[in-house]
Amino acid sequence: AEVKKIAVIAGDGIGPEVVAEAEKILKRAEELYGYSFETEHALFGGIAIDEKGTPLPEDTLKVCKSADAVLLGAVGGPKWDNNPKDLRPETGLLGIRKELGLFSNLRPAVIFDCLKDASTLKPEVLEGTDLMVVRELTGGIYFGEKFRREGESGQEAVDTCVYNVKEVERIVRQAFEIAQKRRKKLASVDKANVLETSRLWREVVNRIAPEYPDVELEHVLVDNCAMQLLRRPASFDVIVTENMFGDILSDEAAMLTGSIGMLASASLGEGSFGLYEPVHGSAPDIAGQGLANPIATILSVALMFRLTFGYDKAADAIEKAVAEVLDAGHRTADIATDKSKAISTTEMGDLIAAAM
Amino acid sequence: AEVKKIAVIAGDGIGPEVVAEAEKILKRAEELYGYSFETEHALFGGIAIDEKGTPLPEDTLKVCKSADAVLLGAVGGPKWDNNPKDLRPETGLLGIRKELGLFSNLRPAVIFDCLKDASTLKPEVLEGTDLMVVRELTGGIYFGEKFRREGESGQEAVDTCVYNVKEVERIVRQAFEIAQKRRKKLASVDKANVLETSRLWREVVNRIAPEYPDVELEHVLVDNCAMQLLRRPASFDVIVTENMFGDILSDEAAMLTGSIGMLASASLGEGSFGLYEPVHGSAPDIAGQGLANPIATILSVALMFRLTFGYDKAADAIEKAVAEVLDAGHRTADIATDKSKAISTTEMGDLIAAAM
Ligand SMILES: CC(C)[C@H](C(=O)O)[C@@H](O)C(=O)O
Numbered sequence A, B: 001a002e003v004k005k006i007a008v009i010a011g012d013g014i015g016p017e018v019v020a021e022a023e024k025i026l027k028r029a030e031e032l033y034g035y036s037f038e039t040e041h042a043l044f045g046g047i048a049i050d051e052k053g054t055p056l057p058e059d060t061l062k063v064c065k066s067a068d069a070v071l072l073g074a075v076g077g078p079k080w081d082n083n084p085k086d087l088r089p090e091t092g093l094l095g096i097r098k099e100l101g102l103f104s105n106l107r108p109a110v111i112f113d114c115l116k117d118a119s120t121l122k123p124e125v126l127e128g129t130d131l132m133v134v135r136e137l138t139g140g141i142y143f144g145e146k147f148r149r150e151g152e153s154g155q156e157a158v159d160t161c162v163y164n165v166k167e168v169e170r171i172v173r174q175a176f177e178i179a180q181k182r183r184k185k186l187a188s189v190d191k192a193n194v195l196e197t198s199r200l201w202r203e204v205v206n207r208i209a210p211e212y213p214d215v216e217l218e219h220v221l222v223d224n225c226a227m228q229l230l231r232r233p234a235s236f237d238v239i240v241t242e243n244m245f246g247d248i249l250s251d252e253a254a255m256l257t258g259s260i261g262m263l264a265s266a267s268l269g270e271g272s273f274g275l276y277e278p279v280h281g282s283a284p285d286i287a288g289q290g291l292a293n294p295i296a297t298i299l300s301v302a303l304m305f306r307l308t309f310g311y312d313k314a315a316d317a318i319e320k321a322v323a324e325v326l327d328a329g330h331r332t333a334d335i336a337t338d339k340s341k342a343i344s345t346t347e348m349g350d351l352i353a354a355a356m
């Protein structure tokens, strides 16, 4: 089979541990399906600050750019939290998104049956929740001009939120296409009653919508969406929104599933290139102890298979293996009700690889 | 007693009905406590668009400016939703906030015992939730320059988010002072890892914090706050944040209480002037049928008594009367489990007035 190049960024905290298990899954897929992966490791985030003096070294960018896909563990930790801006892991994150042109962030929020009691929402409200937030990732207030200046009443700070028609169009089209492959419902979230960027956003959505007549479209104001996610989470299918709103709403949506430690995400650019990572963070408090749950990272591999490589069968196999292992009652500490029976990070990885 | 002037804006939808009940409470307070209120009605929102061709007529502004406080019902409705910007109720709302200098929006989110099952959150998670969102209301991306322009890739829209030190200082000080009178915990919410305005915000908070050594301060990133509100709502006391984040988080917080139809809010300026309104909207679908719940508006009068007039005893009496009437099992349709036993808007107002 064609060799697929994967840039592997372990990152900080529990990153290296969960990525190691995801690599087991890659190996297992090679054995089972005859695929061929070439992985190259690269430094990024806190560890890159420590070893190279920058969160996103040139080398790392090169490795990513020459790869077909990127697998990322997690970055950041208190150690770097008070660094100056250029020496912070987040700066690396924003940089890698921009440099790799990852304009779209997909965050599926689904309920794992075995975890539905972990949610703070009532089970009957959650029932059937299976939504996907499509967040614009390289525009808006994240990347607009930011500066300080002296104003009439002393120092002021400025952030600029900019969107052009093309930026909105490509993410909205992608969201419509994703909706077509799902339950055919799209909620476009904006603040069109206040923001000019939102009015442009809504115009573009309305112009494009007739090309997807099979998709039922609703416009939802961002404040209302924050409420409706709590009131009727199961009624959403695909939610598309701009960068800042997507940051907030995707975290809210992930948390309400109660399964945040299990959720995968994809950041996509033009073509089939993508960066895949768990939704959870680097959890420095439990790093290096074999306590981390590798499932979100393993499911990120499944997403990579599906979205970048078109390896649907293997993606299905991974997702089924995860379900099977959970159904059999195996739990890492974070999701175990009886902590004394919890298995380790590597045990979980081994079980899932074996179940494929 | 000194005559207090109250501008009364009934507004649209159920606005007139709920405001009429709140006026009963004003009358009752005059009888019981010897206060003297002079109310003046003014047009605002959709009805002002229809009758005066603008959502915020000059006359209305004058009435508000010469008053000690404003009581507002609700504005807006589908009738005006597709109007051009200048002829939309929201434009009036933003205008009145700016013109009256209402830089601070207080939204208490509390659980009403009789409604705790109405929440989609588990009762054990909600237990003890009693928080207040302090939202900056006249700055940030709501009021910064907004425009369209031709960019390199076609048309683009721009919104500008600006905050100066003074704007941040006054709202943050107010939040600290509110926290001092409550459980002495303040969560300042920003996105300091991305936004320059947030970094300024955080600097100001940190500079001021030592003046309030009795208040326990935490900085929370906005995405994390959207999650923590779901995970540990009871752990929050006062949350202070900028305009756009406050819009989203205060709605999320209100919804999670399950009591959104019962929540009051205050918008304050310099001195003791304030505008008081229910958190709920104009509910055009049930307007004019005597179905609306007047409790949130009545509780807004209690807030007005406490925050603008310093009539604490009467404020207590209103709040106790509401609790008593609810404890006795009286319900409007929106909060009734047995709809056939629901009472009307005016019946609810009468009962609360009588219970004072
Ligand atoms: C770390 C931060 C810059 C980042 C963001 O806001 O995009 C994170 O919250 C995320 O959602 O990936």
Ligand SMILES: CC(C)[C@H](C(=O)O)[C@@H](O)C(=O)O
Residues within 6 Å of the ligand: A193, A194, A223, B090, B093, B094, B247
């Ligand atoms: C109607 C709208 C402009 C307004 C806002 O965003 O401030 C509303 O959502 C609110 O919270 O009062």
